[in-house]
Amino acid sequence: MSGTGPVPLLAVDELSIEFRTRSGTVHATERISLDLAAGEVLAVVGESGSGKSVTAYAVLGILDPAARVTSGRIMFQGQDLLHADEARLRRLRGGEIAMIFQNPRTALNPIRAVGRQIADVLERHAGVGRGEAARRATELLKKVKIPDAERRARAYPFELSGGMCQRVMIAMALSCRPRILIADEPTTGLDVTTQAVIMDLIDEVARDEGMSTLLITHDLALAAEHADRIAVMHAGHVVEIAPTETLLRVPRHPYTRNLIAAMPGPAPSLDALEAIPGALPDLRRSDLPTCRFSERCIRYQADCDQALPVERLSARHMVACRHPL
């Protein structure tokens, strides 16, 4: 399944996840495949409900108890994480794969000083003593450019701004030098200026540490600026994966093209913005079409209801569409 030649660092292979709810089974993702090479930044882009975060949660084994993985593998260092035992997953989380969550203020423990929270991770994973952990926590806060780190290490999350809290999250994620950083909407809710600073910081530390980054975002413009490759998700399917430039210049999936046309950034006027018709299909339906975009697609033809082809246009460009652009 590797699209980049050598064995990828992380490979999600044909992953299907369902949620059992009172109002029916939600088919959150269906046979999605993604791979992440060493040192690469892969962005996963899609509207809310497209299955971006669920995929990340599955990698870390932190899915909701109502979720059920019905098919697929998640390969990391030659091991299928879906069948790893809890002890292995505990070493993995925060150790080899770290995650930054969307809302840093709620993701941090409100009643523990931020330096202490970073030290906790170090004590757990790096096996260092209390004093050493505290010293390294302060160092990490300096690394993420928090001014006056010694004092801020004793601050509680409510005393810090949103941008500062996100820096703390990044420091915590970095603490054990993970191989992979999963950033789930790391800048949603932050100001543009703060967003720019935080994204640059993520880029910088990832480069310094040789980490791979999985950037989950709904903002194609943000992904375009920071990712090497972009995977576009729609209603639990990966519809297109391509190197950033290729994806923006020659999108092959109609949905990718729609997303680009709906981006306010490059539009010269409001009239140039095109709305995407329809909405995500209800993922609880039992009669979901094979191509989950078909009901919104202007290129729909009768044969779209047959099996969904995954067309490999080049080694690094994949599109799941019977009638690509």
Next chain:
Amino acid sequence: MTPLLDVRHLAKRFPLKAERAWLSRARHRPQVFAVDDVSFTVGSGESVGLVGESGCGKSTLVRLIARLLDQTGGTVHFAGADIGAVPPRRFARTPQRAKIQMVFQDPTDSLNPRFTAFDAIADPIRRLRPLGRAALRARVGEVAQLCGLPKELLSRFPHQLSGGQKARVGIARALAVEPQLLILDEPTSALDVSVQVVILHLLQSLKERLGLSYLFVSHDLNVIRLLCSRVLVMYSGKIVESGPTAQIFQAPRHPYTAALLSAIPNAWDGQRARIVLPGEPASPVDPDPRACRFYGRCPKGTAACTQTMPELAAIGAAHEVACHFPEAAPPQTVPENRHSPQYEVKADRA
């Protein structure tokens, strides 16, 4: 011609709780300068964007104008009436209440979960423009249709509506009492891109059809660029730059505006270098009245900036900036349409 909304020297200071209140009764109480000496106008049928980082006082300013909050100083005139003199508690009984309406940020949080879409839209009419049963029903149907809300959705509760539908209810509710000025506080930031475009188009067409004026608050600069003809840039309680949108986006003159614009993700326009501002905004608690608020983060700051506060002054046609060292004026031959995408997105109707 008098502008529809005329705000002069508007200020709002919030007193902070003194640390030892029993000791400090006679002493000075620290104050947060949320809005500090802000003046601007909104013309009839004009759409003005208000941008700035969180905490810069955008929301306070908007709440002062909508008379949800009483100002510490300054005046607010709306269509010739001095509404700034009316205490917020009494404002609901003035005829201007219906004329200034607001669309709130989160369409989920700003709708009463126990009100159907019909009730949500009917509520302001019931309070401000009592109508008979049949007339009310007709009026609600009319605004709902105007906002592209199908009639059969009117009996639904917010949890039964999608994000875009809730946004439409929020807009319909604001339009129900025929306002002249619509204050939009981040109306699209909670929406997905696909829905955002639809709502922006709706706002544009409503403005044209009803001749509305918009005061559009957003931190999404691209949305402001597309929807507003004029933009106000706010920093730490003050307006630091104002002018025609196209002009400001092409050639910002205040260093803060330049930094703000450079922070927009712009993979399609590689020429703009990112200007990184060091540190965080200075504390708005009792700021030095002489120093420029941006001093300390400003790449151009000098000692002069700590001695005199720069005033908002004209720098071009309808373009004002509050800076001692504004950015250089653009060359006369402005490159045409800087924001056109490098890669063309072909419309495909096959």
